[in-house]
Amino acid sequence: MAKRLYILSSGAGGVDFMTLEARKAIEECEVVVSYVKYAKELKELLIGKEIYTSGMTKEIDRCKEAIESARSGKTTAIISNGDVNVYGMATLVVELVDEMDLWDEIEVITIAGVTSFLAVASRVGAPVSQDFAIISLSDRLTDKELIKKRVRLALEGDFVIGIYNPKSKTRVEPYRDFLKELSKVDDRPVVIASNVGRAKERVTITNSQDLIDKDIEHPDITMSTLILVGNSNTKLTKNGLLLTPRGYLNKYDLSGELKKD
Amino acid sequence: MAKRLYILSSGAGGVDFMTLEARKAIEECEVVVSYVKYAKELKELLIGKEIYTSGMTKEIDRCKEAIESARSGKTTAIISNGDVNVYGMATLVVELVDEMDLWDEIEVITIAGVTSFLAVASRVGAPVSQDFAIISLSDRLTDKELIKKRVRLALEGDFVIGIYNPKSKTRVEPYRDFLKELSKVDDRPVVIASNVGRAKERVTITNSQDLIDKDIEHPDITMSTLILVGNSNTKLTKNGLLLTPRGYLNKYDLSGELKKD
Structure with a gap:
């Protein structure tokens, strides 16, 4: 079975803006990769998970971390505030997975959200x-x-x-x-x-x-x-x-x- | 206390696309007004509630029903698929409430959602x-x-x-x-x-x-x-x-x- 990588929209604002689909995906994950601030907001959902955070301009680092985590066999989510397709992480993740031609190795699933x-x-x-x-x-x-x-x-x-x-x-x-x-x-x-x-x-x-x-x-x-x-x-x-x-x-x-x- | 009228986005697709905020709002409601199809999709959330449904071109009827229900003192939600602001019910509800000048009588709360x-x-x-x-x-x-x-x-x-x-x-x-x-x-x-x-x-x-x-x-x-x-x-x-x-x-x-x- 391919390893799952969720590109996950956390919605605009705190936990209340997330969809049920996004919550279920997070529950399923062993690893969550996120910008520091959003990890703090979602902390009640992240208990017991391996968490990788980094700062504002470290998008490529986070994407690579998430991809490597999924490749290593751990179900992983990389989190974007708002919707992942609206200036969010979807582009960079898809671009990197495509560049490295990992489509057979990782199952990439995108979860839509409420945009700001x-x-x-x-x-x-x-x-x-x-x-x-x-x-x-x-x-x-x-x-x-x-x-x-x-x-x-x-x-x-x-x-x-x-x-x-x-x-x-x-x-x-x-x-x-x-x-x-x-x-x-x-x-x-x-x-x-x-x-x-x-x-x-x-x-x-x-x-x-x-x-x-x-x-x-x-x-x-x-x-x-x-x-x-x-x-x-x-x-x-x-x-x-x-x-x-x-x-x-x-x-x-x-x-x-x-x-x- | 003013009576609440929720203009509620149910998200694109079924229950999984709803936000937690939207689910909480529905839980709080006594009355739910909806296009027939969406009421069916959400039926597990609507148990025990008073439900008013109507068909495709009956938007004005539904808005008026929702407004009158809120005026009568029942917390009410009117449901739009996707996001209420994207060709959804927000416009008509706000337009009617404004036309009838009911702002002091009803507290209108809009809940954003995932647009298609x-x-x-x-x-x-x-x-x-x-x-x-x-x-x-x-x-x-x-x-x-x-x-x-x-x-x-x-x-x-x-x-x-x-x-x-x-x-x-x-x-x-x-x-x-x-x-x-x-x-x-x-x-x-x-x-x-x-x-x-x-x-x-x-x-x-x-x-x-x-x-x-x-x-x-x-x-x-x-x-x-x-x-x-x-x-x-x-x-x-x-x-x-x-x-x-x-x-x-x-x-x-x-x-x-x-x-x-």
Whole structure:
């Protein structure tokens, strides 16, 4: 039997955001490989397991550790916060397993999760509803010009937009480009969120003009902030949450009957 | 105390895709309102609860039922498959509660979930990795021209794309427009998926040319199919799964050190 390697989404936030599927996979594992912070959050699930943790920029180390652990015959999980496919560990694990051609040796199973964008959306009413685009502003692995182009096209298409990794202390240019594009369209509601599902959860509803005004000095925008930008129809509800209507109530009356012109 | 109304994501697929948060919320409820099919899937969680179900086009009825139930003092959940914010019930509930100005009377709590796009992605390697756009081809509430424009812009931005509600028996035009746009870019890997996480799960990896060739007669494309379109970098792995590289291994060598030019 091939040895199992789970690429596992722990969901945005703490243990409550995990799926049952993810919990069962962890139960089955002998070894869990994780970024330090997430291992701490999941510690009640990791009792009795062999745990390998490392820091922020050690992704390749963790992947290799997880692969070698599975190869040695131990059922292993490598953990990604949010969803593994959204700027998570899936790519690097699959890339390495493919590069080393280990497909016959290891059974790789991916477990989907709640991505931060949708966790944030759940805190502020119904901000998405319509088509949306997810963009990371990290230029560590993506060309700045391509990031800028994607922001421009997403705004042109009136997508609701989720921005991951907006800026770090040393990396501000893509964020500045993003603000420049944002200033070309009408003002719209914006959500700034961090640590959703965690004790330090912070969610602020504001607007694009506020982002533009505060520029790169905005105190709430860091590497781990998620920004949700509404589309041109997104509005505030009477209690200050967000709503992007789908036009349902324009077309149907409250009884559910098609309105007559 | 305000009465609670949960807008609850049941996750893509059966009970295993639900989060612990969603399960706890259901446990707390006296009344559960759901589309017939999802109530059947969750039946083990619904024992002893008052259940209100209705069919496909009865969304407004279900929302009103859920709202009235919460107003009458019963903790209530209205269930959406996948995530409630992705073409789910969040919009309509929030819109109705706002229209009727019931914010002081009902406490509305939204529970995020795993959306189908990410559930599908988890079945086929690491197809996302990069920025992505989610588009519904249903023109029931969205203008056909806007849908077409969004498809065009998403391809122009080289986003990985998730297509929801591709076509129905009577609604084929937006799907035809989508194929027209797809034929303007280079061939790329495509995933056609239905019923992910369910007994009838079906996931096929193919390419855009296959979609274009079979046109609107494609036997696998229905209203409940999800289509994932890779970007220009998405490729097949040695075992036939998908990988959209992030360029990590171009920039760093396998030891995790930055490569020197």
